Amino acid sequence: MATELPRKQAVVVGVGWAGGIIAAELTKAGIEVIGLERGQEKTVDDFKMQKDELRYALRYDLMQDLSKETITFRNDQDMRALPMRQLGSFLLGTDVGGAGIHWNGQCPRFLPYDFEIRSKTEERYGSDKIPADMTLQDWGISYDEIEPYFQKFDETIGTSGEDNDLTAPRSEPFPTPPMKETRALRKFKNAAEELGYHPYQVASANLSEVYENPDGQTIQACQYCSFCERFGCDYQAKSDPVITVIPTAKETGNFELRTHANVRRVSYDGEKTDGVYFIDTRTGEEFYQPADVVVLTTYVMNNTRLLLQSEIGRPYNPETNEGVIGKNYCYQVMASAQGFFEEERFNLYAGAGALGAALDDFNGDNFDHSDEDFIHGGIVQITQTGIRPINTNPVPSDVKSWGKEFKEASLHYFYRTLTVASQGASMPYRYNYLDLDPTYKDALGDPLLRMTYNFTEQDRKLAAHQTKRCAEVLEAMNPDKIEANEDIGDYDIVPYQTTHNTGGVIMGGDPETSAVNNYLQMWDCENLFVAGASAFAHNSGYNPTPTVGAIAYRAADGIKKYFENPGALA
């Protein structure tokens, strides 16, 4: 029997960016919130002297312990799904702050095109442009409607950046100026300008100067120490939930944070929820936390899994194309070109997670797709995140991968290799989805989430196009040799690609085709809100975090409205 705890007004499940933002906004409005986090407490002291590549970048110190919980994966329905036994393609975070601790801090906003992608694509190219199995949908909100929430996120984290004609329009200037330039970035920008493109300095949560946000939290200036992605920040110079929204929530006196609390079920009577069941991972004891409003802000995977496990909402069925939970799982289509420079050594050991230059001439609908057999595109960029010696051993492809020849080449090219890459948008596809695995279980005996995913024709064409664009810019940077591979093959869960997983509990304007409305309120359960990248109806050609932040602020507004006037908000 679960031990019942005192009722709260709201329970937030998972305390990363989305959960932290919602907790901060609700508690500031006087609402009593408890945050349940499956992982441990994290403070800034946990990130002092973390400059240890092996521990964090290879042994994944900040990531989910897969011995307790993972997902299963197959490329298509004809394959047997097997567990992701080791981390690889993407890195699932855990503990207080979640993936918001180990992110790089790249802060682009999705484009106006993204939020109304079906309508705008049909408007410009006709409905035939969208293949029958591409389950492309508008998000149920326009860019103009969501812009104030983007702005709020930027003010909370102090985003450093500069304006550009092709990025999403902003109502206010960036809170802090752009980061410093490096030789590699200047080279990219010069080459892009020569080609007539529109380069800019990437928007960054590694701040260019000390910043105090509207909640009174201070973020320090980045030291370019290069330990961002997969690491917590040594300096409190990379905005994360632990130095911004979580202390803001705590300072109100209305926030209780309970760690080691692994939520397994959301209660549901067919209309509403009354709370959540969780296990204290230290004792195995089960608790019931009653609440007037439940907010799911775990990562993409567990937002979907918790709903399926709790039998809330209609599970998606790819055969009938009906149902919504697990639908439109998307990822990112990565493309790149690598340049080897014999005569130049770049200071690539130095950097920051969001130190980069980019162009959006081939992103969204910024270019004419009339003669292309794909839609959307992706940011084209060079980043100087700081290379580290175990994971970075670039050699031309004709060099053997070990032995004397490898040693010589990997030492030679370590600082002589630059990569121009595109994070390509990922369009939803009928047979790419999430459901519960019939065989494999987590440590508590609950079914693992099963991912069925492969790249589609759209993805392959987009990748080939973006690879050419990357190579074109790189060529103008005058390397001695370029290597690029246009063929992305089948999706492979082993090599790291990106932790930009999206979808499964998507937002939209129609309960038939979406799981949550544009306040992130479940259509099928009015006092349950589900926020995070799980709400993305597709993934854009950008990093997702500012859009996650905007959605979380939007959800917080919705929840406040709901407390004032309960009922369906849309």
Added chain:
Amino acid sequence: MADEQETGGVTRREFLKNSGLVVGGAVGGTVLGGVLGRELFPAPQQGASPEEDTSDSGNGGAETPDYTEARMFFKREEDFRVLSAAVERIFPEDDLGPGAIALGVPYYIDKQLAGGYGRNAREYMQGPFFEGAETQGYQSGLLRQEAFLQGVRKIQQESESRTDDAYFDAEEDTQDEILEAFEAGDIEMEGINATTFFGMLRQATLEGVYADPVYGGNRNMGGWRLKDYPGAQMAYIQMIEEDEFVEMDPISLHDHHT
């Protein structure tokens, strides 16, 4: 003080010696720029100053034996000798500088196998086990400890059947051919294919070359020096905008440890 001898800063003599070594090899480089850069932007450093001569650059100096260098995992000496010979072929000593053995890689791997890595502690190891597609990743229930033991013994068997010599006594070309056979998946193994095992061995070797010395490899930051990698520096804000390549003495976690 023992601390000064163990690591502390790098002496100027070693720094210049190392730079000279780099110039002599295929890497080339901007040594002058490096020296100037270093003086313009001295790295924040604790412990011994760069001017002090610590007399012995190695941890294995006669006066201060490294008591952490002994086997924690491998019980049979023969297994450890095969491992050592194999990692040395993957990252050999040459004109550019030390190879895997001189950098402590065999001890690094031994220590790793004795802990959570060797037991796949943070990985999903529940059955049922099926051979999957390549895109589904590692699907064996075999622990790394078991894979390495089986692997080094297979390497030894292969050498004995080809040459009658132990692997560590075989000619370098033969040693390489045997590793190539593993890499190509031509050797039968149980519960893991030889290509996967070879990938693990290669990866573990690079880790031992380049991980912070606290893990027992990268002895005296020698792996980092090969690459001119500055290690665990606190900040690069002073030089991030520099056009020229800036060389710095590496710093380890030990240098920051208080």
